[in-house]
Amino acid sequence: xxxxxxxxxxxxxxxxxxxxxxxxxxxxxxxxxxxxxxxxxxxxxxxxxxxxxxxxx
Amino acid sequence: xxxxxxxxxxxxxxxxxxxxxxxxxxxxxxxxxxxxxxxxxxxxxxxxxxxxxxxxxxxxxxxxxxxxxxxxxxxxxxxxxxxxxxxxxxxxxxxxxxxxxxxxxxxxxxxxxxxxxxxxxxxxxxxxxxxxxxxxxxxxxxxxxxxxxxxxxxxxxxxxxxxxxxxxxxxxxxxxxxxxxxxxxxxxxxxxxxxxxxxxxxxxxxxxxxxxxxxxxxxxxxxxxxxxxxxxxxxxxxxxxxxxxxxxxxxxxxxx
Numbered sequence: 001x002x003x004x005x006x007x008x009x010x011x012x013x014x015x016x017x018x019x020x021x022x023x024x025x026x027x028x029x030x031x032x033x034x035x036x037x038x039x040x041x042x043x044x045x046x047x048x049x050x051x052x053x054x055x056x057x
Numbered sequence: 058x059x060x061x062x063x064x065x066x067x068x069x070x071x072x073x074x075x076x077x078x079x080x081x082x083x084x085x086x087x088x089x090x091x092x093x094x095x096x097x098x099x100x101x102x103x104x105x106x107x108x109x110x111x112x113x114x115x116x117x118x119x120x121x122x123x124x125x126x127x128x129x130x131x132x133x134x135x136x137x138x139x140x141x142x143x144x145x146x147x148x149x150x151x152x153x154x155x156x157x158x159x160x161x162x163x164x165x166x167x168x169x170x171x172x173x174x175x176x177x178x179x180x181x182x183x184x185x186x187x188x189x190x191x192x193x194x195x196x197x198x199x200x201x202x203x204x205x206x207x208x209x210x211x212x213x214x215x216x217x218x219x220x221x222x223x224x225x226x227x228x229x230x231x232x233x234x235x236x237x238x239x240x241x242x243x244x245x246x247x248x249x250x251x252x253x254x255x256x257x258x259x260x261x262x263x264x265x266x267x268x269x270x271x272x273x274x275x276x277x278x279x280x281x282x283x284x285x286x287x288x289x290x291x292x293x294x295x296x297x298x299x300x301x302x303x304x305x306x307x308x309x310x311x312x313x
Contacts, residue, residue, distance in 0.1 A: 005117040014175040036293035
């Protein structure tokens with residue numbers, strides 16, 4: 001690892017803070033996507049499907 | 058004898074932008090985008106920490122620039138994406154434009170928050186202060202508040218398509234802030250350095266420009282990946298809402 005000098009806390013703080021926000025963002029988008037997929041799967045399991053899907057089957 | 062007007066076939070863009078068709082083709086792009094984002098971040102971080110020199114003035118703190126500038130760039134680019142989507146929503150009333158506008162807002166808020174946070178941490182060792190109420194920083198803070206306001210506004214509308222028109226108008230009015238942010242360093246006295254990228258090229262040596270450009274590409278890829286997944290999620294959410302509404306209406310018809 002390189003020597004980041006006397007301002008190491010500012011440099012690492014920036015990267016760690018940015019990484020935390022990005023991880024939260026990724027988790028939020030991923031969790032939102034999973035939630036909607038599960039909702040649609042639950043509806044489909046109850047036989048509630050889109051008209052185009054019900055005519056196909 | 059009556060003649061019926063020939064029905065106009067939708068062009069290729071309209072076909073691709075149909076929410077159902079978008080779900081189909083975007084499914085093939087998500088994984089390649091994730092891989093490209095991870096690889097670009099890996100290369101960018103390696104350059105940022107192990108293959109770039111300290112600046113002759115800023116010293117090692119120049120490494121903060123490799124995350125501050127990409128996020129500052131994204132804070133404005135994401136708003137531009139929202140403004141273009143707002144035009145699509147108002148002019149063509151396209152549902153995918155509404156979805157794009159809604160999916161981009163929280164991403165823009167997060168990237169602007171990172172730009173503000175890293176800017177403050179960079180400002181302390183270089184300028185001697187975390188914050189200064191100058192044109193660039195104040196207009197970027199206003200941009201962050203606008204993003205947060207737009208995210209909150211989306212949650213106040215039950216009917217998302219009606220809400221989209223109102224939010225599109227607010228988004229376009231707020232777009233006036235983007236040139237203000239861009240030119241604030243030229244218009245007003247500021248601690249903030251002028252733009253590093255101009256029509257004359259980059260105002261820095263290649264050894265510092267290389268990690269910066271790679272990190273800008275990495276964060277831009279991250280935005281497009283998250284935006285695509287968030288748009289897909291929003292389309293599925295609307296589909297599930299419509300199914301639930303139709304199911305409830307059918308149940309009420311049967312009971313009445």
